[in-house]
Structure formats: structure tokens, C-alpha cells
Amino acid sequence: MLGPRPLASHKGRGAVSNVQGRYEVNGREEFDDGWERDEEDAVNIKTVVTDEVAKSILTRNTSPDIPFNVSLNPYRGCEHGCIYCFARPTHSYLGLSPGLDFESRLFAKVNAAELLRRELAKPGYVPEHIAIGVNTDAYQPCERELGLTRQVLEVLRECRHPVGLITKSSLIERDIDLIAPMAEQRQACAAITLTTLDPAISRTLEPRAAAPARRLRTIRTLTEAGIPVSVSVAPIIPFVTEPEIERILEAAHDAGAIGAHYTVLRLPWEVNPLFQEWLQAHFPDRAQRVMNRIRDLRGGKDYDSEFGKRMQGEGVWADLIRQRFTKAVDRLGMGNIRGRFGRLDGSQFRKPLVVPASAPSSAKGGGKAAGQMDLF
Template sequence: MLAPRPLARKGRGAVSNLQGRYERNGREDFDDGWERDEDACASLRTVVSDEQARSILTRNASPDIPFNVSLNPYRGCEHGCIYCFARPTHSYLGLSPGLDFESRLFAKVNAADLLRRELARPGYLPEHIAIGVNTDAYQPCERERRLTRAVLEVLSECRHPLGLITKSALIERDIDLIAPMAARNLACAAITLTTLDPEIARTLEPRAAAPARRLRTIRTLTEAGIPVSVSVAPIIPFVTEPEIERILEAAADAGAIGAHYVVLRLPHEVNPLFQEWLQAHFPERAQRVMNRVRDLRGGKDYDSDFGKRMHGEGVWADLIRQRFTKAVERLGMGEFRGRFGRLDGSQFRKPLVVPAGPAGEARGRAAGQLDLF
């Protein structure tokens, strides 16, 4: 007997609330005959909780990403992208990487204050900060919360280099801060464009901006003098992979001066969540997609080794690389290459005011000012 086809929820990427790998108590779905299909597919309310974070800058030593420091004002992401590599981080909170990740969010309300204290530390050395790496800094709740805006105000005041990556048109709100920084070689942006097909985007990234809207955002940022690249990520075999050249052409037409890509990554709980999504939306090609994913990963669903995790390995990985490289060269999109590493950190200046620490032991004062007592 065939297993029932998973049912998708309107406006959500994940099909289920898959159990996180750190939960102590196991659970499984059981149909007692009372739940109707329309109940299972009902809309799910988003809840955003305040969080007093203990730190705000994350440092990494990964050789296959172009930055060492990142900042994420939120945990979880309402965009609901089924492929998001950050989904497993919700397991650390005792929550599901599935529907919980996109409906139970946490806002780091002290993000800007923490950043000020970090930048004011003696001996702090400026290194470009990537904003919105794990979860989108411009997801819907940012419209009211304005945490990303507050972080940008601090970085602008301190003339600190930064890079933004998003799939939201809300970034246009902050052009007044980003454009002057870009003019000083302190800022750049990347817009993620996974597909040009709005029907695929609606299930793949249900609450992110539509593809056409993202192209308009690239144009708007470019016209404001902000250097923009396009992130074609992830490339999903037989779903978004056929569009590689068309995506790059559309982005170049909109003004993007650079491009990079990542093939589909399926770490931890992302793997079963993605396969549930495939069965719900593309059941006729689900097996074919997973077979090609395994071709890209040495026969496995995922390989986390540095040097392989972003682009894969083997014949199909090489074919994707060649297609992407040739299209970028043909379109003249090589100007952005290495731009993130060339942002100017020499203009950095300490913040003028430093907020009190968590214990309240130091009231706001000028950075570097000594205490009298």
C-alpha cells in the first residue's frame, strides 16, 4: 500500500513539524479519523517572541564562504524556504526545524546595543560583517520590529563595512543608510534569486518576495549606487536547475554586476523536510531529483566536507559549474568577484555612545572614556 501523499499548508514551506534531533520525547503522527484535510492544511499563525541575546556577532573559519563574521537579528524565518540550511538550528531551542522554524520566531531586541558594545571593545579590529546569513534580516516581522534598521544605523555611524543578503524587497527601505555607505566602499548587497517561476517560488519560498519583485529590487539598489550581486541558491536538480542561464540573464538585465551559486544542501533535518516537500509538490519527479542530488554528493544525500558542500562533486557538479561560469562570462558579471573582501575597514571609528552592559554596571558613555570611580 502506498504511503499517503503529504499535504502542504497554504503559505508555509514545510509540510510537517518534524521532530528536532535534540528533543527528549519522541512523537509521531496518528490519524484518529477526526482530522479533515482542510484542518491539516489550515493556515498557521506566526508568533514572534522577544529575546535578550547574550552575543550578536558569529565568527566562523569556513574556507568556502567569503566572510568570517556574521550577524542575524532573528532566529527562525517566516519566509519558509524549504531548503534553508538554518532550519536545524531550531532544534537547539527544543523546537521543530519544520513548521516551528517558520512560525515560532525570536527577535533579538538588544541586537543594536550588543553590537555597539562589541564595536567599542578595546582592540576591536573591523572586519566586514555579513547580515542575514542564517535567517533573512528583512523577513516580514522586520517591517515592525526594525532591528535590522537599528543595526545598520550603528554600522553607518561607525563607518563599519557590511554586506547584506536577502530575498526581500524591504531592503529598499534602508537605501538611505546603505547607499551613502556604498559610496564610501563600505557596503554591498546580494539578492537571492532561486527561480523565475512564480508558481515554484510560491511553494519553495512561500513568504519571500516574488521573483519579479526581487528583480525590481536589484534594479532599485543598483540605481541607488549600491553594488549588487545575485545569489542563485540553491540550484535544485530538475526543479530550478533548468533556469540557471535565464536567472543570470534576468539579473544582469536588472543591473546585477556579479553572481554566485550553491547547489542544494540537505544537512540534518533539512533532508527529510525537503523530501516531504518534494512528495507534496513534485511527486512525479521526486525520485529523479533525489537521484541527481546523490550524483552530486558522491552517492549520499549530503556531504558536509569543505570544498564539496557548496558546489558538490562529480560529472553533474562540473556541468553546473561550466554552465554557470560560461553564462557569467558571457553576461559580463565578473565585476563583483571579491568585492566583499575589498570593502574598506580603514574608515572605522568607535561608537560615540556605549549602552549599559547586561548587569547595568556601565551606564552609556563615550567609547574609550575611563570611569572616575
């Protein structure tokens, strides 16, 4: 019988489909017409990284829900493929799908370090800690080759500028030589996202991120290097990762984490249909139960973006999660990410000695070389 194409996962990918972006004019719907398809092409989706010469690099916000005002993201899109990623809808602005496109068609801001230098050199610049890896993971796989995050850290270290890093990748260990000396001067901290301890769930939930055991080892490695590490238990998904709250905190504490923070699942815009497709593909037996509990946390809706509610939800079940988390944190003697960020020191900041020319240049030599500006 012909009809809609059945849901099926793609190897190494979180999204089940390329859901249509909300700004696309023409609607489309996949339909199985009975003709034989090349299953290999359908499963293996290659990652393409495109250079982007960005116009700005620092993003500022006034949200009371998050512990920072300034963030920096060297990449658009994220190969980790976390199905729950709240940044997926941003790919709609590029005319791409927040689904498979978000995790396979990436953009690298090759002039990120140059733009940061110019920003820090402005006469009126006032330093406050910068959060790196918020929208998309700054240590996703392509960072190993491109090194944009490391270039940004080199600028921040040179300028003695406070920074907080959040990631679910072990690649952050590569930059311990930069982060540890900054941490010693109270200019750096890190947060490792740990959503589940179950490797089977992690492989479908966040398919190209480090395995849970590897993230715990990263917490230990960073801690032993003198870097203060918090654990971000985010997002908490009812009946999927929610039963593990206490075990995750205990494992992170044993690995050396000194702070903790959590959010409940958020389903803004296209994340909602993508997540529900993922549920049907991987947890069909509990999909309706999960969505019912999510609606309990959101006042009967799939999502509520109101400040004060969007991160932790509302109602009886939100209170229960909050109590469970708080009691476990208190028992383990762990603080929170907001407090850790607040203890970073920006008083030692100094402006960069070398500032690139005003015209942005390509990392592959296509533009004017960066260097000190002429006096006359």
C-alpha cells in the same frame, strides 16, 4: 484504510510538517486514525515572534567555502519559509521543530544594536566586513515592524564599518538612505537571492519571500541608488530550478547585478526529510529523479558536509553546473560575491561614541536605558 497522514501543504508555509528535532527524547509520528479534523486549523498557522535578550551578536567562522568571516543575524527562525534553508536545524537547539516551527515561531534579538555597539567599542576590535542575513533573512516580514536590522545598520554607518547584506526581500529598499551613503564610501554592498524566475515554484519553495519579479525590481532599485548588487543563485535544485541557471543570470544582469554566486542544494540534518516531504507534496512525478541527481552530486549520499564539496558538490553533474554557471557569468561580464566583499573598505572605521551599559536591556523598556557610561 488507516495509516500515516497523507502529505499536504499548508497555506503560506514551506514545510509540510513539524518534523521532530534531533535532540528530542520522545519520538512521535503522525497517524490518521479516521477521526474528522478541523482542516482550517491545520492550514492556517499563525506566526509568533518572541523577544530574546541575546548574550552575543557576532558569529565568527573559519570556513573556506564562504566569502566572509563574521556574520550577524538579528532573528532566529525565518517567516519566508524556504524549504531548503540550511539554518532550519538550528531550531532543534531551542527544543522546537526545524519544520513549521522554524517559520512560525520566531525570536527577535531586541538588543542586537546594543550588543554590536559594545563589540565595536572593545579595545582590541579589528574591523572586517560583517555579513547580515546569512542564517535567517534580516528583512523577513517582522522586520517591517521591529526594525532591528535598521538599528544595526545605523550603528554600522555611524562607525563607518563595512557591511554586506544578503536577502530575498524588497524591504531592503527601506534602508537605501543608510546603505547608499555607505556604498559611496565603499562600505556596503548587497546580494539578492534569486532561486527561480517561476512564480508558481517560488510560492511553494519560498512562500513568504518576495516574488521573483519583485526581487529583480529590487536589484534595479538598489543599483540605481549606487549600491553594488550581486545575485545569489542559491540553491540550485536539480530538475526544479537547475534548468533556469542561464535565464536567472541574464535577468539579474539586465536588472543591474554586477556579480554572481551559486550553491547547490544542501540537505543537512532535518532539512533532508523536510525537503523530501516537500518534493512528494509538490513534485511527486519527479521526486525520485531529483533525489537521485542530488546523490550523484554528493558522492552517493544525500549530503556531504566536507569543506570544498558542501557548497557545489562533486562529480560530473557538479562540473556541468559549474561550467554552465561560469560560462554564463563570463559571457555577461559578471564577477562574484567573494570579490565584491573583498573590495569593501574598513580603513575608515571609528569606534562608537556612545556605548550602552554592560547589562543588556529590553527593547520594550524592561531594562536599563542605553547611554554613555559614567567616567567615575
